[in-house]
Amino acid sequence: MSNDPNFTGAGGPTTEELVFDAKEAQRRRKPSTMQRVGDHMKREWQLYVMLVPTILWLVIFLYKPMYGLQIAFKDYSIFRGVANSPWIGLEHFQTLFGNDQFIRALRNTIIISFYGLIFGFPMPILLALMFNEILKQTFKKTAQTIVYLPHFVSSVIIAGIVITAFSPSAGIVNTFLGALGVDPIYFLTKPEWFRPIFVGTGIWQEAGFQSIVYLAAIAGVSPTLYESAVVDGASRWQMMWKITLPSILPTIIIMLIIRIGNMLEVSFEMIILLYQPATYETADVVNTFIYRQGIQGGQYDLAAAAGLFNAVVAFVLVMTANAISKRYSRTSLW
Amino acid sequence: MFVIMNMVLIGLFTLSTLYPFIYIASLSMSTGFEARAGNVILTPVGFTLEAYKQVLSEPLFWSSYMNTFIYTIGGTIMSLLFIIPGAYALSKPQLYGRRFWNLVVAFTMWFNAGLIPFFLNMRDLGLLDSYLGIIIGFAVNGFNIILLRNFFEGIPQSFEEAARMDGANEFQVLWKVYMPLSKPAIATVALFCIVSRWNGFFWAMVLLQDEEKIPLQVYLRKVIVELSDDEEFATSLLTAAYSVETVTAAIIVCSIIPILLIYPFLQKYFSKGILLGGVKE
Known part of the structure; x- marks a missing residue:
């Protein structure tokens, strides 16, 4: 998911455009809109040839499915198709909110995200601060x-590693537990173990990479601040x-x-790979x-x-986040 | 004291990142018996390459490997063919309705119709179970267009003026002026595409039924998920030279090697890309 609050500022007329418009006005006293568009197209048609495939792709593969979303309010049948299936209003939404599995999925989504936030968010910051303190460049780079x-x-590979490492018979985790005298645990069938394993795997996989952003921010801190601190x-x-x-x-x-x-x-790709019916209780997300x-x-x-x-819900969250971050900082990341 | 503590902690974190890969590599070169018994900890036990022999003798492994190359190369080329000209046009101030077209692109990053409408649309387009569906159906994404558009916008007008004097058209300006100046940005986008193609599995799993068309990741999932559930198969291999674990590990090693080969480039351009376009979550 990505977004770009800056982009709305990019569309206004630029100096070139204004100068161009002035020249245009000089050349022809009163060009009609049709004439202007016609002239523009004659001169700039190549730009539109470049743009059309991209826009067409977006329409066919991303906007058409948005039109297809209407089946959420319809009794969809494959034979009738999207447009001809009968409308049934909010029935599906009523079904969903009366469905224990959906409610469970909603709850799991929020809980798993929340764990990811609490345990996963500070990790890259910590790593970046620690990397910054390392003076040996070769050690740092490695x-x-x-x-x-x-x-x-x-x-898939990460899931493969997790499944192998946590396997009850051969897995390294149970080997260690065995050495401590603990009986083998079949981790991936235990609902209480799913979230720690999933969130932990996510941190293991992404914390390092996410630290790049913070390292870049640290690199932008003025050296004079440190110099005067050293003097003090x-x-x-x-x-x-x-x-x-x-x-x-x-x-x-x-x-x-x-x-x-x-x-x-x-x-959810990772969840599909790691969960099984025995762990749906804690693992199934929306x-x-x-x-x-x-x-x-x-x-x-x-x-x-x-x-x-x-x-x-995601759209509202992202838009709100955008608006807040825009207000918070003019030098937005986007 | 602080400096040493810090180095120790970073060292530990680094080792914990590295260890699972070493473990898998060692597992892939151990005998099935030792692997099942949980005797592999750091280095291969009872060194053997039987698991690799087993993997490499499987025709489906080779066909899926081949397919992954087709999807990765075809898909990346397709993406660049759409993204580069589109981003170029969007970077030009004289484009009519530029604000609107930019919104059309950006909106797809904020709102997504979701799995089901996308799937039904692919089915209606007749793109289920086809190479073309995988290659073209995931060609464009808003983030890459905007990343490249921002980069193109940052190139000063003066660079193209000489070319325009010589009578170059837009295509020539893009090809001869912008492309050479944008090599790092284009490389970043290309690498984003390559990695997401190489690693992508969900839609390939959903859209492809025909085993001959599945990419490596889907094949890998079949082996990992299906075999690890199959206790009977697992025990039948108990005394053999290879086991479910060693075979799985061997496939993991085989599929990770190409990523390791391009890793130096990845590291160089991804950290640039992540800062060029903002942060991708």
């Missing part, structure tokens, strides 16, 4: 190269707390806002619910309704 790596590894006899620890951390606070706050805006974006009901179960209309609910 460590960074390694901790960025899991970001580029597919969720500040220790590295004091400089970290009194200079570095306050200097990157705006970045931290913006990242936090973006993160909360994307609250509903739980990486998107996995949609996947099972819709794509696997064929209840397209009901699943589309769940998807619409998800998308609208």
